[in-house]
Amino acid sequence: MAAGGNPGPGATQCVTKVALSISCQNLLDMDTFSKSDPLCVLFMNSSGPHWCEIGRTEKIKNSLNPSFSKTFVIDYYFEMVQKLKFEVYDIDSENCSLQEADFLGEVECTLGQVVSSKKITRPLVMKNKSPAGKGTITISGEERTDNRVVEFEMAARKLDKKDFFGKSDPFLEFFKQTETGWQLAHRTEVVKKNLNPTWKRFRVPLQSLCGGDVEKSIKVDCHDYNSSGSHEFIGSFQATLCQIQQASQTFAAEFECINSKKKQKKKGYKNSGIIVIKKCKVVKEYTFLDYIMGGCQINFTIAVDFTGSNGDPKFPVSLHYINPQGYNEYLAAIWAVGNVIQDYDSDKMFPAFGFGAQIPPTWQVSHEFPINFNPSNPFCEGIEGVVQAYRQCLPQLKLYGPTNFSPIINHVANFGRQALQQKTASQYFVLLIITDGVITDMDETLNAIVNASRLPMSIIIIGVGGADFTAMEFLDGDDGHLRSATGETAMRDIVQFVPFRQFQNGPQELLAQTVLAEVPGQVTDFFRATGLRPPQSDTPLPDLSASALPSDAS
Secondary structure (H helix, E strand, O other): OEEEOOOOOOOOOOEEEEEEEEEEEOOOOOOOOOOOOEEEEEEEEOOOOOOEEEEEOOOOOOOOOOEOOOOEEEEEEOOOOOEEEEEEEEOOOOOOOOOOOEEEEEEEEEHHHHHHHOEEEEEEEOOOOOEEEEEEEEEEEEEEOOOEEEEEEEEEEOOOOOOOOOOOOEEEEEEEEEOOEEEEEEEOOOOOOOOOOEOOOEEEEHHHHHOOOOOOEEEEEEEEOOOOOOOEEEEEEEEEHHHHHHHOOOOOEEEEOEOHHHHHHOOOOOOOOEEEEEEEEEEEOOOHHHHHHOOOEEEEEEEEEOEHHHOOOOOOOOOOOOOOOOOOHHHHHHHHHHHHHHHHOOOOEEEEEEEOEEEOOOOEEEOOEEOOOOOOOOEEEHHHHHHHHHHHHHHHOEEEOOOOOHHHHHHHHHHHHHHOOOOOOOEEEEEEEEEOOOOOOHHHHHHHHHHHOOOOEEEEEEEOOOOOOHHHHHHOHHHOOOEOOOOOEOOOOOEEEEEHHHHOOOOHHHHHHHHHOOHHHHHHHHHHHHOOOOOOOOOOOOOOOOOOOOOEEO
8 A cells, every 4th residue: 555645834634544546447558469567656746847656556467457456545635736647557577667668648637636526537648648549547536534454364275276287376356345336455465376275464444345334245256367367257255344253253254255157057066165264353553643643763864975976075066065055965855854854753863974985084984984973972963963064074084985885774774673672663763875876785785675674664865966876766666576686575665765856946845755755654564564553552443333343453
């Protein structure tokens, strides 16, 4: 689930969350021997010409009529015009790179239009505004007033064999009953070659599943996955959430998986397998604000690139040159991001480090030195203190190299590792790296990021100058799962890369918003995965309907 929003200056408390579900119809077919593999990207614009990426759906293979399972959750401000842009791509690479993808069309609308209509269908257009074939996109909006989720553990047994040369590759789809028919609420992963599969534990927002009404029917379909995109229907069942939970209170609940066409044709047909619900539990899902207001501290560390490629700070061509107005790109990035993040840090003391320079008195190259030259106390008082330390250390350094990220990532990760002992969600660490270019220790950096993905930690990289930042974009896991040099996969996406030049002429707030957009989701994802509550957690949410089930906090 992607989350986003832009409060903007002077925004009132008149805010609600809206969940957007996306489906497309009749997309252009850009693949020669198969169908397109679509993915949808959402951008938002609240002012000026700048669009900020909010999130991406999953990629669906070989489909011209995809229904995306992943939703976008956005803060809706009644008093603001929030422009949305949905771009659809045919993904041709394993890492989901948009640079290598074929563009299938886009549509612009406002969040207000979606909210007032609940569902809109628009034709997709190309960049030159010509029609994208017969392609359309449907956007469904629903106010998210309930932050309870349903946690499922599910399995199946004796499913029908659909593959001629092997066993079925089953997956489940959950559908919510709406006025206009069934709407996809969740899609599980595919379990390969298994007629008795067990799916990974998953959560579905209560509102997405049944609109908060536990007496409303839910439909669960089981399919056999085919890489061609023509998945074969195995069977289905319907039940209310109330029935499912009551049936699974003591033992696993079992539902017959029925294929109605097969039932009509075949005498003595019993079922196409049994769907087993081992666990169905309604829990409260804490939000980012729940964690922050409940006492979680965001610990912010700054790392500045002092390698020789920045140029001699004495000359205006250098990225470290401070002009007569007291400005350079490094300072602008520190101010923009620091001013936002410092509000979430109670003591306002920030450790600030440099890397890639020769430092006094020995003039050895260091990839992890405090810019106040005080190893026993690298903390600076407020963002003003960081800026002052940066200005004072600059004339005392010899810019050198190479550009190694792994030492400073591992430095912050050590604190994150210690925080794993915490019994509540009390500490989270954010590392801001400001750099001008190409990483020298890429393998070590990949290993460090993959290891850090298991810790309460996020990494923000701001690229200054005009260098080729392809490697940085690769580290930003938006394009797929990051792997270490040894093939180990990151547990979650913790890196956000932003090139400063894109925001040079825009408002400072836009840089901060883009840079920090993913942090709330990364914080909540980590603490939900580890089952940690806010230090001062409140009682479970009150029931929102007369027949609502009891909920546990989680």
